[in-house]
Amino acid sequence: RVPGGHALTVDRQAFAREITRVILNEPLIDIRREEVRSLPDEGIVIVATGPLTSDALAAEIARRTGSGRLYFYDSISPIVDAETIDRSIVFAASRYGKSLDGGDDYLNCPFTREEYEAFVDAILSAESASPHLEEDRRIHEGKVPFFESCLPIEELARRGRDTLRFGPMKPVGLLDPRTGRRPWAAVQLRQEDQRAGSFNLVGFQNYMKFAEQKRVFRMIPGLARAEFLRYGQIHRNTYINAPELLTSTLQLRSDPRVFFAGQISGVEGYVESIATGLLAGRHAAALARGRTPAAAPRQTAVGSLANYISAASAKHYQPANIAFDLLPPLDDSLRQKWKHDRQARQAEVCRRALAALEDYLAASA
Ligand SMILES: Cc1cc2nc3c(=O)[nH]c(=O)nc-3n(C[C@H](O)[C@H](O)[C@H](O)COP(=O)(O)OP(=O)(O)OC[C@H]3O[C@@H](n4cnc5c(N)ncnc54)[C@H](O)[C@@H]3O)c2cc1C
Known part of the structure; x- marks a missing residue:
């Protein structure tokens, strides 16, 4: 483990070496180092x-899944923890009061002209993340053509001082109830499907360093104390549209002997990849023994992750990281009891997860 504040950060090389050593020493694993070009x-x-x-x-x-192209330049927008949004500043509204379901679809963060100018300056001077791959470097250097609707906000800001205000930050059709006027610009927050506790910053894909994103996006009125559950990213990725194709046991709906795990299954990150690998392995072992694989319980992080990738909206699916908001909320009485104590609520979610995991493991032993 290497220092990383609250994050679980490990020495990549040492970790990979150790995993390789364990696999090499496992007599039941037959390793063949070759490219697999088709599914058995x-x-x-x-x-x-x-x-x-x-x-x-x-x-x-x-071809087998009828998915069309599988690799994308992922444009991922940041996600903010709902509880850390200042509701005295942001307001709920849809443009021109029009909503798909009669409700207010968005939270809106209203900017004055001065706030907008300072925000654009901050975006223009923010430091970019260093690209991991040569292909990602080409993205950062603007050499990969983007769909116009997926342009990084830095690129929009570079095009002109008002470009953001006529793009993802356009204020038309919005009235700020505090002033009774249209704001100079607005950032819209959309509730994430299946993630009641969080909001997506609509159209805010970017490739700033994570620390820079925190600093710059906290300049958004109403987000001064925001906690981000995911930061924006743009990189090459390959993944299937899991909600359309997978069950919550990570099996292809159309061919249940085929499992998907890791980032190609529609998750993102080391822990998530390892966790779905472990789940797929357990489910595959159950299938080999003639049993029906049982989905991990929703109360656990792995169960919620598998549930999310198989049940989220397939239309605009974006790979998922695990975060507390993917887990089912606590009962009203417990939420009320720890209304002002987030740590206690999260500790209870963890306790509940461990108890559910124990029952699950005992039942599938
Ligand atoms: C530089 C870098 C830094 C990162 N840092 C972090 C971080 O700090 N925290 C974090 O959570 N995530 C991080 N990530 C993301 C993380 O690496 C991935 O989410 C994770 O490794 C995905 O795991 P996986 O097992 O699904 O895929 P991989 O780790 O990519 O493993 C898949 C393997 O399959 C092989 N393969 C591909 N095609 C074939 C084929 N046809 N036949 C045979 N083999 C094939 C690949 O060569 C590869 O070895 C980082 C990624 C990069 C590139």
Whole structure:
């Protein structure tokens, strides 16, 4: 483990070395170091080829699942913890009062002209993340053509001082109830599907360093004390549209002997990839023994992650990290009891998860 504040940060090289050593010493594992170009036609299969799945296999998976192209330049917007939004500043409204379901679809963060100018300056001077891959470097250097609707906000800000205000920050159709006037610009926050406790900053994909995103996005009126559950990113990724294709036991709905795990299954990050790998392995073992794989309980982080990737909206699916807001909320009485004590609420969610995990493991032993 290496220092990283509250985060679980490990020495990548040492961690990889140790995992490789364990696998090499496992007599039941037969290692073949070669490219798999197609999915085997029989037997139980776990596909875990990650964000850079080779082209031949990606094409084969796309064909078998009817998915079309499988790799994308992911434009991921930041997600903010709902409880850390200042509701005395932001207001709920849809443009021109029009909503899909009669409610107010968005929270709006209203900017004055001065706040907007300072915000644009901060975006223009923020430090970019260093790209991990050569292909990502080309993205950062603006050499990869983006769909106009997926442009990073830095790129929009570079195009002109008002470009953001006529793009993702346009204020038309919005009235700030505090002033009774249209704000100079507005950031819209949309509730995340299946994630009641969090909001997405609509259209705010970017490639600033995470620390810079925290600093710059806290300049947004109403987000001065915001906690971010996910930061914006743009990178090459390969993943299936899990909600359309997978069950909560990570099996292909159309061919249940095929499991997906890791980043290609629609999750993001080390812990999430390892956790879905472990789940897929357990489910595959159950299937090999003639049992029906049982989904991990929703109360656990792995269960909620598997549930999310199989049940989220398929239309605009974006890979998921695990966060507290993916887990089911506590009962009203407990929420009330610890209304002002987030740590106690989260400790209770963890206690509940561990108890559910124990029952689950005992039942599937
Ligand atoms: C530089 C870098 C830093 C990162 N830092 C973090 C971080 O700090 N925290 C975090 O949570 N996440 C981080 N990530 C993301 C993290 O690496 C991924 O989420 C995770 O590794 C995905 O795991 P995976 O097992 O699904 O895929 P991978 O780790 O990519 O493993 C898949 C393997 O399959 C192989 N493969 C691909 N196609 C084929 C084929 N056709 N046949 C055979 N083998 C194939 C690949 O070569 C690879 O070895 C980082 C990523 C990068 C690139």
